[in-house]
Amino acid sequence: MTPLQQMLAIAALTLGTAVPIGGLAQTATDHHAHAAAPASADLTEGEVKKVDLAAGKVTIKHGPIASLDMPGMTMVFAAQDPAALAQLQPGDKIRFQVTLEGKKMVVSDIQSAP
Ligand SMILES: [Cu+2]
Numbered sequence: 001m002t003p004l005q006q007m008l009a010i011a012a013l014t015l016g017t018a019v020p021i022g023g024l025a026q027t028a029t030d031h032h033a034h035a036a037a038p039a040s041a042d043l044t045e046g047e048v049k050k051v052d053l054a055a056g057k058v059t060i061k062h063g064p065i066a067s068l069d070m071p072g073m074t075m076v077f078a079a080q081d082p083a084a085l086a087q088l089q090p091g092d093k094i095r096f097q098v099t100l101e102g103k104k105m106v107v108s109d110i111q112s113a114p
Pocket of ligand 1: 062
């Protein structure tokens with residue numbers, strides 16, 4: 001065997017074993033995610049665009065909100081606790097909970113995201 005053939009043989013062996021293991025690991029991860037969804041799965045990721053303390057409203061560029069069947073967009077939310085908005089600055093990355101109160105969407109549990 002030439003050194004090149006040897007390398008190819010090793011590469012083939014490595015690929016042959018690595019692929020099935022990778023596939024198994026992926027399946028295990030997916031299964032785990034479905035079996036035990038953490039409470040934080042309810043939180044939506046977003047970025048603060050504007051804070052209106054006087055009105056108790058905050059404009060957030062948010063990611064998809066599965067529970068409301070809403071894709072990512074920038075929109076204005078009312079804050080459940082308007083005082084919590086005082087800590088927010090435009091550009092802040094946050095995670096938050098959105099609940100529907102009548103037809104109004106209200107944010108609560110605003111946390112800073114890394
Ligand atoms: Cu939206």
